[in-house]
Amino acid sequence: MSLLDSFLAKLEWLVVLYVVGAAAAIYALVSMYHVDMYVAIPAIAKVTAIVIMLFGSVFLVCASVGLWRFGDEWGRHIFYARNHICGIVDDTCALVMILVGVLIGRIDLAAIGFFFFAIIPFVGNALANAYYHNTEEVSK
Amino acid sequence: MIELIDPIFELAGYIFLVACSIAAVSGLRLAVKGETVTSLMGIGTVTTVTAAGLFLTEILFHIEFMRDTAVALLLLGALATIVFARILRGGVYR
Numbered sequence: 464m465s466l467l468d469s470f471l472a473k474l475e476w477l478v479v480l481y482v483v484g485a486a487a488a489i490y491a492l493v494s495m496y497h498v499d500m501y502v503a504i505p506a507i508a509k510v511t512a513i514v515i516m517l518f519g520s521v522f523l524v525c526a527s528v529g530l531w532r533f534g535d536e537w538g539r540h541i542f543y544a545r546n547h548i549c550g551i552v553d554d555t556c557a558l559v560m561i562l563v564g565v566l567i568g569r570i571d572l573a574a575i576g577f578f579f580f581a582i583i584p585f586v587g588n589a590l591a592n593a594y595y596h597n598t599e600e601v602s603k
Numbered sequence: 604m605i606e607l608i609d610p611i612f613e614l615a616g617y618i619f620l621v622a623c624s625i626a627a628v629s630g631l632r633l634a635v636k637g638e639t640v641t642s643l644m645g646i647g648t649v650t651t652v653t654a655a656g657l658f659l660t661e662i663l664f665h666i667e668f669m670r671d672t673a674v675a676l677l678l679l680g681a682l683a684t685i686v687f688a689r690i691l692r693g694g695v696y697r
Contacts, residue, residue: 498605509608513615520615520622523652527622530629530648535637542641545633549648552626556655559619563662572658575674579651582681586647589688594640596692 485511505568512566519559526552542594546587553583616663623656643687650680 485507492503529548533541560576563569627649634645657673660666 492605496604502605506605506608509612513608513612516615516619520619523619523622523626527625527629530626530633545641546644549630549633549644552630552648553651556623556651560655560658563659567662569662571670572662575658575677579677579681582685586681586684586688589685589692590640590644590647593643593688593692597640 481511508566508568512563515559515562515566519555522555523552526555539598542598543591546591546594550583550587553586554580557583613663616659619659620656623652623659626652627656640688640691643684643691647680647684650676650684654680 488507488510489500489503492498492506493500498506526548530545533544533548535541537544557576557580561573561580564572564574564576630645630648630652632645634642634649637645654673654676657669657676661669661673
């Protein structure tokens, strides 16, 4: 089993754990605190959106630190590492937009995020292709 | 307890905006000090994080025009990055 497979298996369990936890939290709010069901479900969704935004902030700051650290002293091929880091920034923004949009009921936000999420690989590929044809072919 | 969720959501939004600003500064640094393709990549990153921040600002403060600006930035920024990268690569026939 590769590392990715084991991570995905853990991710499935994480999703199951989240669904069970959210259901338990909604049940507790409704039964113990006598909160209306139509108030409890958006509240739990908003808490999830808060967690997602905080995780996204951590990813963005880590990617920014990476962009600062990988300067030109690492050589010509550092461009591809920077391209990867910029892809992570784009992916984080798109995933935060999709998940927060779905969780707070803003479908326009989720739709734009999903469109952007589909465009990101083409952007990275076009940039890497342009850099390859500009520098690698010239140096041959 | 339910009343606390909205202020915490707002606080998380502010934290995400700060993180977007840090990423935008990194992208700007990449744009001003690198070569042509690197600058294009940095500008693409700045466009993305600016659009995400604008969208979040619209959610937090209900300012309608920010959503339209964010949509235009996201769509045109990504497509323009692809087009300019294609031009920098050396035309459509290569």
